[in-house]
Amino acid sequence: MDKKNIKKVVLAYSGGLDTSIIIPWLKENYNNCEVIAVSGNVGQADELDGLEAKALKTGASKLIVMDLNKEFVEDFIFPTVKAGAKYEGKYLLGTSFARPLIGKRLAEIALKEGADAICHGCTGKGNDQVRFELAIKAVAPNMPIIAPWREWDIKSRDEEIDYAEAHNVPLKISRETNYSKDKNLWHLSHEGLDLEDPANEPNYEKILEMGVSPEKAPDKAEYVTIHFEKGVPTHVNGKKMDAVDLVWELNKIGGRNGVGIIDIVENRLVGMKSRGVYETPGGTLLYEAHEILESITLDKQTMHFKRSVSDKFAELVYDGLWFTQLREALSAFVDNTQEVVTGDVKLKLYKGNIVPAGVTSPNSLWNEEIASFGDDEGAYNQADSAGFINLFGLPVRVQALLNEAKKKNNK
Numbered sequence: 231m232d233k234k235n236i237k238k239v240v241l242a243y244s245g246g247l248d249t250s251i252i253i254p255w256l257k258e259n260y261n262n263c264e265v266i267a268v269s270g271n272v273g274q275a276d277e278l279d280g281l282e283a284k285a286l287k288t289g290a291s292k293l294i295v296m297d298l299n300k301e302f303v304e305d306f307i308f309p310t311v312k313a314g315a316k317y318e319g320k321y322l323l324g325t326s327f328a329r330p331l332i333g334k335r336l337a338e339i340a341l342k343e344g345a346d347a348i349c350h351g352c353t354g355k356g357n358d359q360v361r362f363e364l365a366i367k368a369v370a371p372n373m374p375i376i377a378p379w380r381e382w383d384i385k386s387r388d389e390e391i392d393y394a395e396a397h398n399v400p401l402k403i404s405r406e407t408n409y410s411k412d413k414n415l416w417h418l419s420h421e422g423l424d425l426e427d428p429a430n431e432p433n434y435e436k437i438l439e440m441g442v443s444p445e446k447a448p449d450k451a452e453y454v455t456i457h458f459e460k461g462v463p464t465h466v467n468g469k470k471m472d473a474v475d476l477v478w479e480l481n482k483i484g485g486r487n488g489v490g491i492i493d494i495v496e497n498r499l500v501g502m503k504s505r506g507v508y509e510t511p512g513g514t515l516l517y518e519a520h521e522i523l524e525s526i527t528l529d530k531q532t533m534h535f536k537r538s539v540s541d542k543f544a545e546l547v548y549d550g551l552w553f554t555q556l557r558e559a560l561s562a563f564v565d566n567t568q569e570v571v572t573g574d575v576k577l578k579l580y581k582g583n584i585v586p587a588g589v590t591s592p593n594s595l596w597n598e599e600i601a602s603f604g605d606d607e608g609a610y611n612q613a614d615s616a617g618f619i620n621l622f623g624l625p626v627r628v629q630a631l632l633n634e635a636k637k638k639n640n641k
Contacts, residue, residue, distance in 0.1 A: 231374045236260045240340040241349045243267035245281045248351030253288045254397045267293045270332035272302045273415025303473040312461040313564045315544035322510045324417025330552035333365025349376040357499045361550030368553035417510040428505045440509040441485025444582030451580040456519040461568030484511030488582035519575035526594045527570045
């Protein structure tokens with residue numbers, strides 16, 4: 231990439247430490263180029279306050295804020311919930327599936343604005359650099375990408391703060407509270423400082439923002455009922471809600487009951503292990519309820535096979551491979567399975583715990599006459615099991631007969 235040809239850059243802008251100092255850095259290192267700051271609103275709430283003034287003050291020509299909340303929930307979150315995808319069995323992919331959407335829209339704006347390059351503030355150690363750049367390549371395959379963390383001499387967040395102070399860039403953080411965070415309507419992640427070492431217990435009273443710790447949750451249990459239509463949540467406690475409002479409502483319910491806090495050491499795409507603390511209160515309720523509903527609506531073979539699909543789906547999302555043929559094919563499979571996933575799930579919440587409290591569905595495969603421990607009344611002939619066991623256990627019996635014959639021949 232010839233820096234001389236870079237006259238206009240579209241920057242993925244959050245207003246955080248990294249992207250705040252990137253604006254003056256770009257102008258210093260890329261011929262005083264025009265910088266268009268672009269922010270994707272995926273539910274950061276107060277993080278967007280004052281963003282335009284800050285971007286302009288630090289050298290951007292303008293700020294474009296994209297409202298992506300509806301698309302984020304309906305086209306990225308809900309398909310992932312329907313898939314039951316959890317990275318390494320725990321992480322609900324809050325940052326992972328936001329990046330492809332933002333990257334896609336970023337590329338579209340860059341093409342529309344006639345930009346010469348797209349810039350992001352992801353580090354060379356993280357997963358987000360891959361997620362952003364693969365999404366950009368899916369829309370604008372020939373667009374040059376600038377990643378300052380792979381170019382500049384800055385080596386730490388302390389040095390970033392030094393640079394910000396030297397260039398009069400306003401910051402909302404201090405050196406002592408400089409956790410690396412990512413916030414959207416689905417989750418809030420916390421990394422860095424004392425959290426880097428898995429030996430350190432998180433100070434939840436200090437870091438939690440979307441809810442309370444289980445110790446601080448009410449002493450009385452709260453019930454919540456979630457209704458699904460073909461795998462998509464539509465109602466909370468009998469009230470029909472649009473997708474975005476539904477997630478916000480479940481965040482409030484889960485948050486006040488200490489639900490959805492996980493502390494994990496995950497395997498990053500780039501090969502290292504990284505410790506993070508995640509808050510996903512509403513998402514945790516949705517995953518739990520959806521899984522319970524599937525337990526009575528999916529047949530055994532579909533349910534068991536879907537678990538392997540869930541693992542692969544989560545890996546694709548985590549690795550930034552949303553815009554790929556395989557992810558789309560897996561979503562097609564998932565959508566087919568969800569045709570029967572309709573019903574109501576009632577959950578009991580108590581101090582961080584989620585206890586199933588009832589599930590109903592018009593497509594339930596649970597049959598009282600067959601499953602009951604009471605009188606069969608002809609629905610299930612228990613005598614039939616003898617023939618089934620003989621056939622099912624035939625390989626075991628054949629192997630045992632062979633072993634007996636070998637023992638006799640060895641005598």
